[in-house]
Structure formats: C-alpha cells, structure tokens
Amino acid sequence: MTKLPEIEHPIDAVILWVDGDDENHKKKISPYIKGTQKSKSKKFRTRFDQVNEIKYTVDSIIKFASYIRNIYIITDEQTPNFLKQEETQENYKNVSIVDHKDVFKGFENYLPTFNCRPIETCLYRIPDLAEHFIYLNDDFFIINETRSDDFFQNGFPVLRGKWLKFDENIFYKKFKKAKKGHKAIQQNAAKIVGFNKYYNFKHTPHPLRKSTFETFFKANKDIFIENVKHKFRNENQFTPQGLANHLEIKNGTCILKEDLQLMYFRSYKKPLLWYKLKLNNKGKSKLFLGMQSLDLCPPVILEYLLTWLGKRTQL
Numbered sequence: 001m002t003k004l005p006e007i008e009h010p011i012d013a014v015i016l017w018v019d020g021d022d023e024n025h026k027k028k029i030s031p032y033i034k035g036t037q038k039s040k041s042k043k044f045r046t047r048f049d050q051v052n053e054i055k056y057t058v059d060s061i062i063k064f065a066s067y068i069r070n071i072y073i074i075t076d077e078q079t080p081n082f083l084k085q086e087e088t089q090e091n092y093k094n095v096s097i098v099d100h101k102d103v104f105k106g107f108e109n110y111l112p113t114f115n116c117r118p119i120e121t122c123l124y125r126i127p128d129l130a131e132h133f134i135y136l137n138d139d140f141f142i143i144n145e146t147r148s149d150d151f152f153q154n155g156f157p158v159l160r161g162k163w164l165k166f167d168e169n170i171f172y173k174k175f176k177k178a179k180k181g182h183k184a185i186q187q188n189a190a191k192i193v194g195f196n197k198y199y200n201f202k203h204t205p206h207p208l209r210k211s212t213f214e215t216f217f218k219a220n221k222d223i224f225i226e227n228v229k230h231k232f233r234n235e236n237q238f239t240p241q242g243l244a245n246h247l248e249i250k251n252g253t254c255i256l257k258e259d260l261q262l263m264y265f266r267s268y269k270k271p272l273l274w275y276k277l278k279l280n281n282k283g284k285s286k287l288f289l290g291m292q293s294l295d296l297c298p299p300v301i302l303e304y305l306l307t308w309l310g311k312r313t314q315l
Contacts, residue, residue: 008155010069011148012130013061013205014123016116017075017138020049024077028112032231049295051302054138055082058095059313064142068134071095072126074103074119076112091315098126110228117185118228120240124213132157135206135241141289142205143263143312150261150287157207158255159245160262164200166190184235189242192223193250198242203290204262206241209248213240216247261287265305268297272304279308 019025054073061068071094073080079097082088103122104111110118116137123135132152151158166187183200190198217224227237248254263278263286283289289309294302 008148008152009132010130011067011152012070012072012133013065013068014072014074014126014129014133014135015054015057015138016119017054017073017078017080018050019078019080022078028076029114032114050138051294051297051306052081053291053294053306053309054080056141056306056309056313057136057138058082058092059315060142060309061136062091063313063315064144065134065146067148069094069130070128072098072129074098074100074123074126076100102127104228107225107228110231113228113231115230115232115234115237117233117237117239118230121217121224121227123208123240124210124217129210131210133208133210135208137203137290139291139294140203140205141291141309141313142287143283143289144287146287151205151207153255156254157209157245157248158257159199159201159207159248160204160257160260161199161201161245162258163197165197169197182239185237185239186242188236188238189240190246192238192243193246195246195250199245199249199256201241201245202260202262203264203292204260204288206245208241208244209253212244212247212253216243262290263288264290264292266290266292268301272301275301275304279305283312 058071058073061071071092073083073095075097077099083092083095083097100111100113100119101108103119103125104113105125107122113119120135123129123133132155134151149158164183167184186200187198227240230237245254249256263282265275265278268275279289291297291305294305297305
C-alpha cells in the first residue's frame with residue numbers, strides 16, 4: 001500500500017443542508033412567499049426538497065477523505081435523520097450541526113434566509129473552523145480515495161475549472177436574454193476582484209481558506225452586507241466560492257487544474273441503462289460525483305442511484 005503524505009495542516013469539511021418538508025421550515029418561509037405561484041414551481045421547490053442524499057455526502061467524506069478533521073453541517077434548526085440514530089453514532093463522532101444563528105452572529109437581522117448565497121458568504125464564520133476547509137453542497141459525493149493534496153498543495157487551494165469570457169463579451173450572447181444563474185454570479189464575483197474574464201468552476205468540492213474571506217470582508221463590509229441581505233436569490237449577488245477563487249488567483253495563492261475529475265448528472269431523462277454504464281465504468285476514474293435535484297429524479301432511476309451511492313460509500 002502506498003503511504004500517503006503527512007497532512008500539512010488541519011482540513012475541515014462544510015455542507016449546507018435544508019429539509020423543505022420540515023413543518024418549522026414551512027412556517028418560516030410561508031410569510032415571505034404567501035400568494036406567490038413561484039413557490040409551487042419545481043425550480044423553486046428543488047432548492048429545498050431533498051431525498052436524504054446528505055447521508056451519502058457525509059459517508060463519502062468519511063470513507064474517501066479520512067484526513068478530514070471535522071465535518072460541519074450548517075442548518076436552520078434542523079438535524080438530518082441519519083444523525084439521530086443511536087446505533088450509528090459511532091460513525092459520526094466528528095460531525096457537528098452548526099445553526100444559521102452561529103454563522104450570522106451579529107447579523108441576525110438578516111435571518112431567516114432561504115438563499116444559499118448568504119449562508120455561503122458566512123461559511124468562514126463557523127466557530128473553530130480550520131483555516132483550510134472544503135465546502136460541498138449536499139448533492140456532491142466523493143466516490144474514490146482522495147489525498148489532501150487533491151484539495152490543497154503547499155497550503156494553496158487546488159481550483160478546478162477553466163477561463164471563460166464574460167457573457168457581455170460573447171457576440172452571440174448579446175442578442176439573447178441573459179440568464180442570471182450559476183455562471184452569472186461567478187462573473188459577478190470575478191468583476192468584484194477586478195477581472196475582465198472569469199475562472200468558471202463546476203459542481204466539485206471547493207477548497208477554501210478562512211483567512212481569504214476574513215481579510216476581504218473586513219476591508220469590504222458593504223460587499224458582505226449586500227450579499228447576505230437577500231432572503232431569496234438575487235441577480236446582483238455573487239458566489240462566495242467564486243470570490244475566494246478569484247482572490248486566490250489574483251494573489252497567486254492557488255493551483256489551477258483543468259481536469260475536474262467529475263461525473264455530473266443534472267437531468268434524469270435518459271434510460272436507466274445509461275446511468276448504470278456511466279456509474280460503473282466512468283465512475284472508476286473520477287474522484288467526484290454531482291447529482292443535482294435528485295428530488296426530481298424518476299423513482300426507478302432514483303432507487304438505483306441511491307442504492308449505488310449507498311454501496312459505494314458504505315462505512
């Protein structure tokens with residue numbers, strides 16, 4: 001067996017999670033969406049609905065990234081069911097729940113929030129968080145053995161992505177209605193740092209440094225406030241991961257890597273056989289798996305995907 005290198009520094013993992021079916025969550029969000037049709041749309045609901053996939057996210061970290069010191073799950077007065085089961089508590093000794101109030105301390109007037117971007121902006125405020133940490137959405141999974149230097153090398157984060165032009169600088173996009181989605185908020189982040197193009201990242205775990213956020217937001221409190229004040233997504237916001245990435249690039253304190261080492265599903269319209277072939281063949285060579293909006297997945301395919309994940313990440 002190859003001996004892995006010594007870990008240079010503690011590394012933590014952070015995951016955001018929400019259970020949209022929780023009655024307390026429904027009561028909190030109701031006054032802000034009452035009478036609006038968008039609250040019933042699939043596009044809106046998928047940001048809150050879940051199929052307990054977070055268990056596989058956590059299990060995948062424990063199994064394939066054993067060097068992780070602590071795993072923090074940020075929630076709004078909620079706890080995933082798998083952490084409530086006494087018989088499995090031994091597996092999750094390094095998993096902690098962090099409430100929104102903990103990371104919004106001093107800014108509680110912006111709570112409750114139903115927007116991942118303000119919460120992501122406050123990730124670095126987790127008490128006792130390591131300087132080096134990895135941020136994952138609850139639909140990110142590690143599916144093969146990783147090493148600490150897959151995320152940090154010589155203390156610098158490894159950023160997976162590629163350079164792209166801003167939409168306004170792409171000729172054919174000038175004639176199309178701009179979409180204010182994932183790419184747009186990355187572009188907003190790049191512009192804040194002063195770039196005229198942006199380093200586009202995908203749905204892989206994000207290695208981040210606490211001091212990068214601390215230094216920037218201490219000097220730019222107005223930018224912090226602008227990003228945390230919106231209860232729902234707003235086109236003027238930026239992605240905090242993108243902000244950190246561009247700050248690291250500007251300072252020369254990162255490693256750029258084009259190979260995403262990622263397998264990613266965002267639509268579940270293909271036949272079941274296609275997913276079986278992808279997972280059992282391509283899955284052998286990738287480090288990461290992203291499966292967006294599993295709550296919208298057809299039951300037969302969902303059952304297979306969760307069974308595959310369960311076997312892959314079994315502790």
